[in-house]
Amino acid sequence: MDFLEYSDITAEVKGCMTPGKLKMTDQNIIFKNSKTGKVEQIAATDFEMVNFQNISGVWGLRMFLKNGILHRFVGFKDSEKEKIAKFFKSSYKIDMLEKELSMKGWNWGTAKFEGSVLSFDVGSNTAFEIPLNHVSQCTAGKNEITMEFHQNDDAPVSLMEMRFFIPSNELAGDVDPVEAFQQRVMDKASVINVSGDAIAIFREIHCLTPRGRYDIKIFNTFFQLHGKTFDYKIPITTVLRLFLLPHKDSRQTFFVVSLDPPIKQGQTRYHFLVFLFNQEDETSLELPFTEEELKEKYEGKLEKELSGPTFEVMGTIMKHIINRKVTGPGNFVGHSGTPAISCSFKAAAGLLYPLERGFIYVHKPPIHIRFEEIASVNFARGGGSTRSFDFEIELKSGTVHTFSSIEKEEYAKLFDFITSKKLNIKNRGKSDKGYKEDFGDSDDEAPDAYLERVKAEAKERDSDDVSDESSTDEDFKPNAEESDVAEEYDTNHSSSSDDEDGEGGSGDEAKHKKKEKKTKTISEKPSKRRGKKDKDENKPKRATTAFMLWLNDNRERIKKENEGVKVTEIAKIGGEMWRELKDKSEWEEKAKKDKER
Template sequence: MKDETAVLEYGDVTIEARGTMVGGRLKLSEQGISFRNSKTGKVESVSASDIEVINWQRLAGGYGLRIFTENGSLYRFGGFKESEQSKLEKFFKNTYSKTMSEKEFSVKGWNFGAAKFDGAVLSFDVSSMPAFEIPLNHVSGCTTGKNEVTLEFHQHDDASVNLMEMRFHIPASELAGEDPVENFQQRVMAKASVITATGDALAIFREVQCLTPRGRYDIKIYPSFIQLHGKTFDFKIPVQTVLRLFLLPHMDQRQHFFVVSLDPPIKQGQTRYPYLILLFASDDEDSIELPLSEEEIREKYEGRLEKEISGPQFEIISRMFKGMCNRKIVTPGNFTGHSGTPAVSCSYKAAAGYLYPLERGIIYVHKPPVHIRSDEITSVNFARSGSTTRSFDFEVEVKNGVIHTFSSIEKGEYNRLFDYVNAKKLRIKNRGKMEMGGKNDDFNDSDADEPDPYMRRVREEARERDDDDENSSEDEDFNPGEEGSDVAEEYDSFAGDSSDSDDSDAGSGSDSGKKKKREKKERKSRTKTISEKPRKKRQKKEKDENKPKRPQSAYFLWLNDHRDQIKKENPGISITELTKLAGQQWRELENRKKWEEKAAEEKAKYDEAMKAYKASLGGSKSSKKSSSSPKKPSPTKEMLSPSKAGSGKGFKSKEYIDDSSSGGNSTDEDDKPLKKKAKPVNKKAKKKEESEEEEEMEDTPASSEEEESGSD
């Protein structure tokens, strides 16, 4: 609450509107009383000179003000505290020279009494005190029976409970020639908000294209309402329900949108239309002449209309709406998009449309239309649009927690939208993350090497990971393919100490190459088999039930205490919305000392419990260590290292076991290379070789044989 010498402001006050209390901000000043609706932004104002009666009255759950004007209108404001009565009474006496009296109501609960009409208010009195009051502008219809009258009321879409109708029984009158039922109905209808087409229309526009509700309608403008007459449906829009008017140029520069914001919205069955969107061609021209005199136009419309209006059709109809509804026409400001127009092409809820940044908010046209005021916006966010970098998303978060996402915006609009948001001093969530021209900029214009910079960066990271994996998978101790290594002596045919390999190379020239290839294949298959062994699963750590639980923070202690209250105040709220709302309330909480002290106590208890727990674990840990058996060494490395296999320690691979050995004892033969498997020999060739050897032995002299034997 803001209190100055001649101004009182209340930020959490409600006003009665069509059977429900709507929240907003109330300002009391020397000029009068003004109330701004927090949801729609609509301003209700009462001039100080029009105020006739001011009452302080008891309302459900608090106190309120009852303002009665000279023209018979009634305004009720709620949400005041009893302590504010004296301050308000002093303000009205000093500023308006009005005495604020206390209004008493009957609480007997009787359903019979006297009906009194006072201006635009119907009062039902019991024992000379009002039991309840009905503002007649809330009445949408009045029907009569034999001895009764039924009042029907306008419904409010945001109200959880609505009053549909009320019936009054009227006894027969003793006066001859007077019907009390008909008299009651006439007095109600004189002030009720019932639309009746009386007289001729001021202007008629034929076959106007309407996007919402869809179709072509004849627009007839009457002094108190606007009628949309189509082939199937007919809508009547009271002048006072028009909130705002928008005139927006189409992106193609050949058409114009005319948007009318309505509260309450027009209805078509169960469908609500809070916006009326008309589409006009820019080159369509028209002219009208109003059936009013110059004096009537000057007195009733205060010069907002002219007797003869001509020009483009969208200008004529916008000027008519402006003069009839007494509302300003909102047009785009200084923003210019990448295409040179004040519109940004985008999508909203899978439907394509246009986003218009305005001076005091943004509006999206057209399916569905969305208007967001600047004072509603808490933050904006620039996000990536899927996996592509050719477009981005523009997210707008409002005060009630709803996030409006306008997607598929071309990247050329980024700088312009960013400058617009920056100029309006709106909070940007990801400031600096998507600046143009940065080192890791995903929205740059260089598409020469790779059309998608994001995918290029992913591929580069994947290559780096592959290189790291290849380097880490190499085993320096096991390189059978390298000459000079320990394993090469056991496996490769080019080992220097192997005498058998020399004989085999001398005996078979071409077979040695085939053997080398075969041995390489065998080595590859062995290494592949070893590397493909599955990893052992890590065992889950067992939870110790005796271990003390960690203490809760001050925020969670506060949340546990207020969770039920938040759910009760917001029925049907989801977990995500509840968390957001609770976080916001915690940030706004001024006195946190109580919960921080509780958290400190819990932390102290936890520390003591942990000390006792760790002390109890001292003996059990040592016993566990002594009783646990030593782990067996893994055979994998010993199998992989041939140098250890030949030493007789650990495990041996199958290749090192000699066929002739019956046991597993280590001998000198174990260090020798594997015996080559004998190939089948042709019998004829064998006999020929034996005969040749015998002939050579016969030709050799005995002395030479003795010399050879001696040398051996």
């Protein structure tokens, strides 16, 4: 038997049962948190004792390590006990015994300290156990000890504090049992006290989340953010991931620290720390370690003297002291030549970074999405605009994150990246070739009347032959159905100007006549093709619109500003510029004069 694997297991983390996957191998036991993706490994050589334990009516494993740390994993079936017992006996040479708990309900008994665990025994059995690394503070009274606990925001019910009454004991002699109890708790509790010198100090670092400028002091077991208003002490064990991400402007760099559990300020929770560095800023530091200490503690990976860009020095120190690798951008390169995509999340603009194993968005709010959390992605139209699109990520939990206002040029790069990572694309059909090549152009899209009019006028001007037989349409699709809405717009456009055949009138009348013409062409006998009408050379041309007069004067400027633009796209770009033009009086006056002509 090489390994055992269980997918529906929960681990006890500060009073909350956290779901994940448990894998037991000959070398170690691995638990992967399904929520955060954090992987925790317990080496087989670290086991002191392993027991079966009934936790809330479900069988679990109680693992007590040689360093005094206690782990509990819950969710095993009764039928699996024998298989697990055999595995531990053969792989780890450990006998699996069931740990019985006291069911008497007494609130008096004996307190025992074993490693970093305080057990309260009633008789010969344990009533409850307290991992002391969950204790945030311990205070002593006359005959009383009060212990306060770190809180887990995900726990439905939290234990805030616990009090023990310790009676006086004449046999204790000069030793105060209350002070001795408190000292044993404080030795193993995770209480952060600023003592000793900091390993490294970075002054006045610009922090986007939480907002402000902070001095960052890094110690062995925690790091401190010291600002003018707030002060945060963050244990190193709460750091989940580190990210180093270059800004799109190539002059700044984000350094992102992911935390679990988050730091708190009132009711606000900060799951990410986002620092912003200028790439030109440099610093030099000398670490307070001897060469021997650096070799022993950090295996020679840290040098005594560090110098270079501030973000690199900070990243190097955090990486080795916290023992977390620094994640950078993956192989993705966007349209702008950088690994970032400009977009908006809700009302705030930011940057989306496709990574090797997920996405991260900075900075308001910072969001990290792992690939294994994603159910599907979706490319959607961006609020009616043809120049941008929305990128939707739907998680397996049902949550949907929408990143909007992404430039159309980014689509091909992002699509190739999604395809290479084998993510499920929700709106991909049997053949996505046409969709990929021309995002935003589909048969069911409601046409833009203004754009249609601009295209029609551009064709009249650029075409030498005004006949229907010789005109070309680049957007023509032989298999696409004809849109009724487009027909209405075309009819309104022709009826609004002087009709050459003298059939001008209201839009409804023109539409009715057009339908009559269509009805007449349908007959049992094949109709003969009518010959081309003779063109009257002395007939005056129809009046030019204000937009076309403006476009004729600005055509060369548009070509210069948009190198390589197609002739058919000049009118489209001009239409957008004309729409944003505030003062159109000059061109409207010229159009009025031309109409009188």
